[in-house]
Amino acid sequence: MTTATDTSLSIPTADRSIVRHTMSPARDVTPHPTPFTTRSVFAAPHVVADIRAEYTPGVHPPVDWESTMRFRRHLYALGIGVAEGMDTSERGPGGLDWTQAKELITQGNRLAQEVGGAIVSGAGTDQLHADSPSLEAVVEAYLEQLEHVESVGGAAVIRASHALVAAAKSEEDYLTVYRQVLSAATRPVIVHWLGTVFDPTLAGYWGKEAARDAMNVVLTMARDNESKLRGIKFSLLDEEFEKDFRSLVPASIEVYTGDDYGYTDLLLGDNDRGRHSHGLLGVLDPIAPIASAAFAALDSGNRVRFKELMDQTIPFATRMFEPPAASYKVGVVFIAWLSGHQEHFRMVTGREGMRSLLHLTDLFVLADGLGLFPDPELATRRMATFLALHGVS
Numbered sequence: 001m002t003t004a005t006d007t008s009l010s011i012p013t014a015d016r017s018i019v020r021h022t023m024s025p026a027r028d029v030t031p032h033p034t035p036f037t038t039r040s041v042f043a044a045p046h047v048v049a050d051i052r053a054e055y056t057p058g059v060h061p062p063v064d065w066e067s068t069m070r071f072r073r074h075l076y077a078l079g080i081g082v083a084e085g086m087d088t089s090e091r092g093p094g095g096l097d098w099t100q101a102k103e104l105i106t107q108g109n110r111l112a113q114e115v116g117g118a119i120v121s122g123a124g125t126d127q128l129h130a131d132s133p134s135l136e137a138v139v140e141a142y143l144e145q146l147e148h149v150e151s152v153g154g155a156a157v158i159r160a161s162h163a164l165v166a167a168a169k170s171e172e173d174y175l176t177v178y179r180q181v182l183s184a185a186t187r188p189v190i191v192h193w194l195g196t197v198f199d200p201t202l203a204g205y206w207g208k209e210a211a212r213d214a215m216n217v218v219l220t221m222a223r224d225n226e227s228k229l230r231g232i233k234f235s236l237l238d239e240e241f242e243k244d245f246r247s248l249v250p251a252s253i254e255v256y257t258g259d260d261y262g263y264t265d266l267l268l269g270d271n272d273r274g275r276h277s278h279g280l281l282g283v284l285d286p287i288a289p290i291a292s293a294a295f296a297a298l299d300s301g302n303r304v305r306f307k308e309l310m311d312q313t314i315p316f317a318t319r320m321f322e323p324p325a326a327s328y329k330v331g332v333v334f335i336a337w338l339s340g341h342q343e344h345f346r347m348v349t350g351r352e353g354m355r356s357l358l359h360l361t362d363l364f365v366l367a368d369g370l371g372l373f374p375d376p377e378l379a380t381r382r383m384a385t386f387l388a389l390h391g392v393s
Helices: 065-077 098-115 135-151 162-167 171-184 211-224 239-248 263-268 288-299 303-320 325-338 357-369 376-389
Strands: 008-012 018-022 041-043 081-084 119-123 156-158 189-194 229-235 254-257 278-281
Touching: 008 357, 008 376, 041 288, 065 081, 065 098, 081 098, 098 119, 098 135, 119 135, 119 189, 135 156, 135 162, 135 171, 156 171, 162 171, 171 189, 171 211, 189 211, 211 229, 211 239, 229 239, 239 254, 239 263, 254 263, 254 278, 263 278, 263 303, 288 303, 303 325, 303 357, 325 357, 325 376, 357 376
Parallel strands: 041 081, 041 278, 081 119, 119 156, 156 189, 189 229, 229 254
Antiparallel strands: 008 018
16 A cells, blocks of 8 residues: 555556556646747547446546646647547447537537637537438538538537448448548548458448548548648547658648557658658547647757657557557546546446456556656555556555
């Protein structure tokens, strides 16, 4: 057990032994209350569940709006923008429904306008519940959400649609739906290309099973709708593939990396050719203090310092996003709790048990090694309580 002033505790290891871990000092954090200039940078942040309310996890779970917005203030104070209502917010089956996501987007855009932060918001089709929706119904659902995002002063990220997977019969169906949706946008949007490594149920998206074949459809979509596109978020966890795609997409369209394993070099880019990815990443939620310092260094022209800082975080990110990658959200909420950003380790979906004790212990050690815990004593007490609840004392 620990006392109020302890900054060490006993933790389990993979060989079933127990070792003593001594906490690192907190990282010095320099505020950066304005967006960065050399890269567009968005975190896809989590939401905080209101666990004191009476509810069944996974069935219209209540949101602690105050804590959720406070975390976004934390990101904005570091210069990190917000990609609101994306996958990290646990939006979809078992998580936030469209009514809640709509409120999240409304509050998120209001806050962004208040503090001068950058924001984009997810527009999808998750209000559809039909097993076999028509293409017209998919378009109408997209347009409803796009209209709401723009009505609160925001710009949209067009999310991948499970309903479209069910409705589309060919690549032309995908191109037709995206053409109709993008034509209605009054502000440039980001299209999210989400691969099966994050969501296996999206197999066959863009009308193609193979990702390289799907790329040709995405490029056609991009060229046909270039004036409507700010960017494309590439979430396939394949660094070389992303570089290939980046070299082919029209130069006016930004590519946003979703590679939570190899983001350093993708964000840094090719200094000679001027091609690089921008950031729209779930991992920016927990590593925001380090990312802030790194992007500040990049803005000042210090590419070496940027790479040094971001490379430090790769082992942590790789562990957090290990297969099944979609379970990374457990680690995000866990680190937020240990960091003092919220008062509990519970998720709106009730899926906090979807990662092993050793996985979460490793994240704790890796995050501590990065100095990510602003209050090491608090992190120690909370981690000790967590371990005690799991039979480790």
